Amino acid sequence: MPEKKIRALGLMSGGLDSTLAANLIQNLGVEVLGLHFSTGFCVADRHRLLGNFNNRDKPYRNDALHAGAQLEVPVEIIDIKDRYLPEVVLNPKHGYGSGMNPCIDCRIFMLHRAKEIMAERDYDFIFTGEVLGQRPMSQRRPPMHMIEKETGLEGLLLRPLSAHVMPPTIPEEKGWVDRDKLHGIVGRGRHKQMQLAEEFGLVDYPQPAGGCCFLPDENYSRKLRDLLTFNGPDVDPDDMMLLKVGRHFRLGDDVKIIVGRHESENDFLERFRDGRGSVWVEDYSSPLTLIEGPLSAADLEFTCQITARYSAGRNESEIPVHWQVDGEQGQLRVQPLGEDRRLDEIRI
Amino acid sequence: MSPDSKPRRGVAAYVHGIKSDVELERLVDTCDVVVDAMGTFCPEPVIRTQNAARELSAGTVVMILADDAGVEIDLPAWCISTRNEYLGVLREPDKLRVFVRKAAPKAR
Numbered sequence: 001m002p003e004k005k006i007r008a009l010g011l012m013s014g015g016l017d018s019t020l021a022a023n024l025i026q027n028l029g030v031e032v033l034g035l036h037f038s039t040g041f042c043v044a045d046r047h048r049l050l051g052n053f054n055n056r057d058k059p060y061r062n063d064a065l066h067a068g069a070q071l072e073v074p075v076e077i078i079d080i081k082d083r084y085l086p087e088v089v090l091n092p093k094h095g096y097g098s099g100m101n102p103c104i105d106c107r108i109f110m111l112h113r114a115k116e117i118m119a120e121r122d123y124d125f126i127f128t129g130e131v132l133g134q135r136p137m138s139q140r141r142p143p144m145h146m147i148e149k150e151t152g153l154e155g156l157l158l159r160p161l162s163a164h165v166m167p168p169t170i171p172e173e174k175g176w177v178d179r180d181k182l183h184g185i186v187g188r189g190r191h192k193q194m195q196l197a198e199e200f201g202l203v204d205y206p207q208p209a210g211g212c213c214f215l216p217d218e219n220y221s222r223k224l225r226d227l228l229t230f231n232g233p234d235v236d237p238d239d240m241m242l243l244k245v246g247r248h249f250r251l252g253d254d255v256k257i258i259v260g261r262h263e264s265e266n267d268f269l270e271r272f273r274d275g276r277g278s279v280w281v282e283d284y285s286s287p288l289t290l291i292e293g294p295l296s297a298a299d300l301e302f303t304c305q306i307t308a309r310y311s312a313g314r315n316e317s318e319i320p321v322h323w324q325v326d327g328e329q330g331q332l333r334v335q336p337l338g339e340d341r342r343l344d345e346i347r348i
Numbered sequence: 349m350s351p352d353s354k355p356r357r358g359v360a361a362y363v364h365g366i367k368s369d370v371e372l373e374r375l376v377d378t379c380d381v382v383v384d385a386m387g388t389f390c391p392e393p394v395i396r397t398q399n400a401a402r403e404l405s406a407g408t409v410v411m412i413l414a415d416d417a418g419v420e421i422d423l424p425a426w427c428i429s430t431r432n433e434y435l436g437v438l439r440e441p442d443k444l445r446v447f448v449r450k451a452a453p454k455a456r
Contacts, residue, residue, distance in 0.1 A: 034429075038391050048390050048418045061421045062391050068429030075429045077395050271387075 006176040007031040008158075009114050011128045012075055013212055014044075014063025016193050016205045017161060018129030022073050023200050024160045025127055028177045034075035035117065036064035037110050039084045040237075041214045044206075046244045050264040063206050070202060078113060085240070089215065089224075090233055094143075099221035101213060103138040104147065111151040118156075125156045125171045132162040133187045161185045161193070214244070223248050226348045230254065238272055242290070245269065248348040249306065255293035256348070257303050259310055277325035279303050284313035295325060301332060306343070308336035365424070365436020367447065372438050375447050379411040380404075386443060390418035394426050397448065401432065406452035409435070415443050423448065 008025055012018045012034035026032045038045075048060035068075030088109045092102030114126050130139050137143070144166075148154045155170040163172065164184025172179040185192050197205060214220040223243045227235060230253055245265045246258040257279075260266040266288040277291030279300075289307045304321035313319040314336045322331050337343065367375070383400050385393035393414045400410060412419065420437055423446050427434035435447035 036391075038395065045390065048416075060418060061425065062394065062418070065391075065394065065422050065425040065429055069425040071429075072431075073429060074431070075426070077391050077398060079395050 005029075005031050006125075006171070007033070007123045008171070009118055009123050009126045010034050010073075011110060011114060011126070012036050012064045012067060012073075013129070014065070014067050014206065015129065015212065016190070016197060016202075017131055017134075018064075019067040019071065019202060019205055020193055020196050020200065021127055021129040021160045022067070023071055023202065024182065024196075025158075025177065026071060026073060027200075028181055030177060032071075032073045033121075033123070034064065034068050034073050035078050035110075035114055036062075036075055037078050037080050037113070039088075039106075039213070040081040040240060041084075041089075043212050043214055046214070050245065050268055067205070070204065078117075080109070080113065081237075084109070085235065086233065090228070097137045097216055099216040099218055100224055101137070101215035101221075103135070103216075104143050107138050107147050108150050111147065111153060111157065115151060115153055124176060125158055125169070126153060127158040127160055129161060130159045131185050131187070131193075132159070132165055158182075220244075223348050226250060226256075230256070239292075242269075242272060246287075246290075247310075249343070249346045250348055251295075251299050251302065251346060252293070255291070255295055255299060257292070257306065258290045259306060260287040260289070261310075277323065279307045279321060279323045281308060281311040281313055281319060281321050283319065284311045286311035286313075291325065300325065301334060302337075304332045304334045305337040308334055309338070309343075311336070365434050365447065367435045369436075369438060372436050372445070372447055375409060375411065375435070376438070376445060379409045379447065381408060381410045383410055383412045385412055385414040385416075385419070387415065389416050390422050393419045394422050397423065398426065398430075401430075401448070401450050404450045406450055408450045410448045410450065412446040412448065413443055414446065417444070419444055419446050 008030045010022045010032050012022060022032055022034055044063060064075050088102055088105050089100060092105040094104035097103050118126060132139060132141060148157050158169045158171050159166060160182045162185055163179060163182035165186055168179060171177045220243060227239055227243060231239060242258055245268050246260050248256060248258055250256050260269050269288045269290050272290060277295060279289040280286050287307060287310045289303060291303060300323060304323060308319050308321050318333050318335050320331050320333050323329065381400060381404060383396050385396050393412060393416060397412050424434045427448055432451045433449040435449055438445040
């Protein structure tokens with residue numbers, strides 16, 4: 001009877017580390033399936049969201065799929081958007097990092113799901129591209145050990161890039177992978193990883209750019225907290241999507257406006273116009289402003305002034321601004337808002 | 349590059365399908381399954397394709413309808429990664445029609 005091939009699941013973000021880890025394990029004769037978790041908070045998704053509208057010649061890509069194609073490793077996208085917000089972001093057992101990033105709970109959630117897939121589909125172990133000491137919250141020795149324990153993956157979770165500085169795992173002890181071929185990378189530097197990439201012939205990988213998740217971002221976290229405070233935890237997916245673009249201002253408990261910052265954001269906001277009020281300037285290059293919630297006449301005038309402020313007519317003494325609210329439309333002549341501390345007070 | 353490593357594919361190597369536009373036009377009416385991903389953003393079109401493909405038998409031709417240009421790069425990459433066959437894309441003003449043929453599962 002032929003010997004059963006060892007099979008492993010790899011968590012693949014599409015970044016260099018997880019790509020290298022997959023390449024290493026694949027080179028050791030293990031059959032690899034990459035799992036890419038779609039949380040709804042991916043920064044690259046936002047770039048693609050905005051960039052792809054007017055950029056058909058050079059669309060942004062999903063780096064995990066691209067890495068899978070380079071390595072010829074199958075990558076499956078695991079959609080966890082629906083569960084991620086209520087189960088991970090809103091109630092993290094292990095707390096937040098610098099923003100609303102529950103990195104440890106996030107890791108645990110993804111590994112739990114990977115463990116289920118391992119059992120369902122008869123895989124032998126799980127690996128990640130984690131590097132000891134690379135990230136302050138989740139990639140230190142104590143949390144890495146605790147994550148293994150809490151997911152019930154003790155001994156079955158291999159970190160090939162840092163394996164030499166971690167206790168041997170079952171795949172190493174049983175000889176499923178050759179521990180000598182693994183690495184002992186520690187810390188935040190990328191030099192060794194880039195060397196490995198060259199050795200493996202990987203030439204096209206994303207540059208590290210401050211992480212791939214919105215949640216550590218202070219500005220994004222503030223908008224998310226505001227949304228949860230005023231809309232409650234049952235958040236509409238469109239409202240979540242809109243957090244990724246524009247300047248946000250809160251005019252009242254149930255009124256918020258979103259002002260596009262450039263053409264791509266205007267194009268993006270355009271898709272969400274149905275069911276929302278909108279304000280724009282026709283005679284000058286202008287943001288599209290979306291209105292969420294019921295607006296008083298004073299709020300509408302103020303919204304028109306804000307929109308005018310960010311238009312190319314900002315230095316005029318008065319300009320016409322168009323509005324459309326609840327099926328009605330009209331025009332107001334307003335003075336574009338100048339330096340006004342009210343803006344800072346209402347900026348989310 | 350180490351002696352046992354092989355040159356890797358770049359993007360340009362897989363963005364073109366293997367069928368001509370004329371052949372793809374024929375598939376519009378003769379494809380086996382349609383996956384509607386209009387109005388969704390990546391990675392949703394890939395997730396829908398992947399979920400649909402899971403239930404299909406080898407050789408089935410799937411037409412994915414989408415208006416996010418990201419499918420033109422993500423679906424070919426997904427095909428290479430999963431060893432499905434990327435047949436090509438028809439570009440229309442308001443939508444993209446991407447064609448994929450389900451491959452036979454890999455023997456274990």
